[in-house]
Amino acid sequence: MVLPKVGLFHFHVESYVCDFTGKATLPVMTSFLLDAASNHAQERGFGYEAISKDNVAWVLSRLSIEIDEYPVSNQDIKVETWIEDVGKFFTQRCFRFIDEKEKTLGYARSIWAAIDVQTRRPVDIIKWRADLADYIVENKICPIEKMEKIPSVDAVEPIMGYSVRYSDIDINRHMNSIKYIEHVVNIFDLIIFKENFIRKFEIVYLVEGIFGDKLKLYRQNISENEYIIDTKRNEESICRTRLIWQKNEK
């Protein structure tokens, strides 16, 4: 059986993954994306387990998410995912969030590297798995702009700090991609989440955080609703994010 290039995965928004507004959080929406990506790859023979036989792992490099409407508690949603491009060192994967009535809730675009799990160096994807190109979907639109560079933040005083602990560490012994996002959204007060939602979120992963790292978050307000947040270990940026708030409709 040949699977379609576009994968479709179903999720249920449990009440206990919702925030105090009764909606799924950005980290939860991100975990749905990663879940869909992981299943899509697994079903087609290039998932975590299959490629670990080659000593290779997928590493998320960049992610850009735009959400018009967050699903609420107890809602069923679907995530469509497909590969948009396969390059020498990066693949691009897109996503679409869809509600029960087939309405689009949002989109996302991600960039992945394949790394050698021993050396942590990038693998030449085309030499390693030329067959991945067979899964490229052309002519399917993901209306998210290509990500631009996220500048560093000049702020001198961190807004928050944390130590990388057990629950932050993933199966690759590095910091879990979703945990960076969870710590970033935690710098905002509840009052902001009450009156607004995160319309757009971009993250670029620069250096892999490890257990015991003491990380500091620096925040810069770019425009009224837009923030850049820099997560640093000493002077070095570990990951950078751009976050745009939008007021709730009355």
Next chain:
Amino acid sequence: MVLPKVGLFHFHVESYVCDFTGKATLPVMTSFLLDAASNHAQERGFGYEAISKDNVAWVLSRLSIEIDEYPVSNQDIKVETWIEDVGKFFTQRCFRFIDEKEKTLGYARSIWAAIDVQTRRPVDIIKWRADLADYIVENKICPIEKMEKIPSVDAVEPIMGYSVRYSDIDINRHMNSIKYIEHVVNIFDLIIFKENFIRKFEIVYLVEGIFGDKLKLYRQNISENEYIIDTKRNEESICRTRLIWQKNEK
């Protein structure tokens, strides 16, 4: 269609919910339990949404989990759940973790209160929903002892502190049950998780944590493998846990 009293729910252990040992974490196993409980209740007409029409919410009061073997990345597991007892102010719900080959991985027992969401006071469950007793399963064994009192910890110096932030807060505007557990397991060094697994975990929720609370964790080593961890707001215990480690087999 009348649903069976015992519910059976399927889960897939995604690689990104695994810790660095490649196994599902205790907080993830707990989220499977809560997911199963939530679905079991929902299908039978006493889930979050149905009871919120009565201004009532289920609140987890105590949880005791014993796990012989944690599922690994990419494994499918099942959770069986059933109601063992319905009392005036508490219901008891049990769980069994089962692997793909029908082997039992562990059990859990939980105690829930129903509270009035406005007053936060307990509701008399028997007066409110006498029909819940119809779901009691007799003669099904959950080999977990009834939970005993967890004593307070005498330690003067906290081992860790944290502020309750956005991602810790649930749909009821109180701290998420799983987040307490995540912070508790985070007090241990990776080296302990490398050589051992959490064989038994008990938690009693005493006071509901709220946004901005500055909580401190106090740890006491009761015997070689056994710890009591007290999460306090100032002098007051918010929740207490007992945790027993077991050495991995070679």
